Amino acid sequence: MRELARWGAGALGIAVLIIVWELYKALGPADGLVIAGVRVLPRTSDLAMPHVWDMVARLGEPVSRADGAEPLWVAVASAALVTLGIAAVGWLMGLVVGLVLALIMQRWRLAEWGLLPWIILSQTIPLIAFAPVVRSWGSRIEIGAFEWQDWMSVALIASYLAFFPIAVGALKGLQAPDTIHLELMRSYAVGWWKTLTALRLPAAVPYLLPALRLAAANAVIGAIVAEVSTGLQGGIGRILIQYAGQASGDPAKAWGPIFGAIVLGLAAAGSIALLGAMLGRYRRVEVGA
Template identity: 60%
Template sequence: MIRAGGRFYAVLWGLIGVIILLALWEGYKALGPSTGFELFGQGILPKTDDRSMPHLWAMVQRAAEPVNSSAGSPPVWLAVIGAALNSLGVAAVGWAIGSVVGLLLAILMQRLRVAERAVLPWLILSQTVPLIALAPLIVAWGGKIQIGAFSWDRWMSVAVIAAYLAFFPVAVGALRGLQSPDTIHLELMRSYDAGWFKTLLRLRLPASVPYLLPALRLGAASAIVGTVVAEVSTGYKGGIGRMIVEFAQSGTSDPAKAYAPIAGAVVLGLVAAGLVALLGLGLKRFNRQEISS
């Protein structure tokens, strides 16, 4: 009952936050200067003219109109949904790969202390590599893979980059969870003559769930970010990232249109986190007190 009430208030505060952001947008547009704010000659706040900052209702109205003037062109909102679903599928593959890799690394580091000391610094260092430098390498390496009828496709490079961002929070969160059981519980398992593998299955993995679920949600959000950025860096077409670039090119003449895929990317991240939260329902009996990430 308490947990259900907590979820209700979490959703309520989320809606309140969205309303506040929308109110701030329109409030700044109404009260802010048309030239924006500058500090030492550098713009720190955007201009408030309709070209730079269209009204919210103008964005909604434009989303209901066709993408372009060609016959049979779908409405903007439908095109955004299609691109978002494309990106969601690629991000899901990357998230799944990254989660498996992160969990296996966490198990390795928990099993071997020397592996934790050797691997963990490299995991942290790996997240400092910019995606814009990594994407061309993955595309080039993937293009050389040819096994029988199998050939590397551009979306696979995007999924690899998504996995690259997703595995780190999962590895760190899972490691913390695997190390969370109290000494008295570990001693109890030893008294039962339970080996390492049985202790992992019966004690460490269930105990890691409150730490793992927030890490999986963070990994899902990271996979979405990686997918959007990788679509731009690798030139993969059909996803929400590529659509953001394409619609931005018409931002001068059609500014309200450019914000539709941006809103779609935000909603996509929320959907991904929500799907992982549904996964947590299946682990409810292990998740008595979820640890906030």
């Protein structure tokens, strides 16, 4: 019943969003709301705000008027799968880097003092400006027959956004056990590694799962933005730009990749929910401890 209530709440939220969209389109000013020369609410024309049913119907129509053109939803799904694969690689890289940093900071307090400020500061770098630099650096890497691919730059940028919540969440979780439990381990002369595997890692699960979910969403965002910035072909970021340029003649088409990006983010978060279900027995740990 609890799961049904969650799904029902999610469906209700989508329904409310659709109703608000259509009500504003029907009742809002045609030129939007402008205050002091700044438009704070969008125009309600079909070009700026297509009807929801028009956007959904457009997904089943061909991408273009060319003979044999595939439906729009097929093109969006294919591009989303490409981006999902790259984001998954970035998430795995971020997972490894984040966990290693968290373990180092937990093991040595001096490392935490020295690394944590820089980890936080790293997230202030503008991603749009950083992505072309990463691609330029990657294109200069030559190791034998190895050749750097453009998708690797996108995966690296995705991992750059993914590692931060994992590092912070894992560190918080590794420091979560009660002092009395740590003292008990020391009284039995249990080493750091055994304490880590038997006490700290299980205690870190309730902190790590939300961090992994946030990292998955960040990896998807990073992959899409990096695809736009680096010009990588085949991903959903590329068709976002391509279809947006065609919005003046086909406004509903531009929303197809947006829907695809939303589903992509939900799929990434849902995969972490499955992981959380497998680790459900650790959810009994007191998060406030």
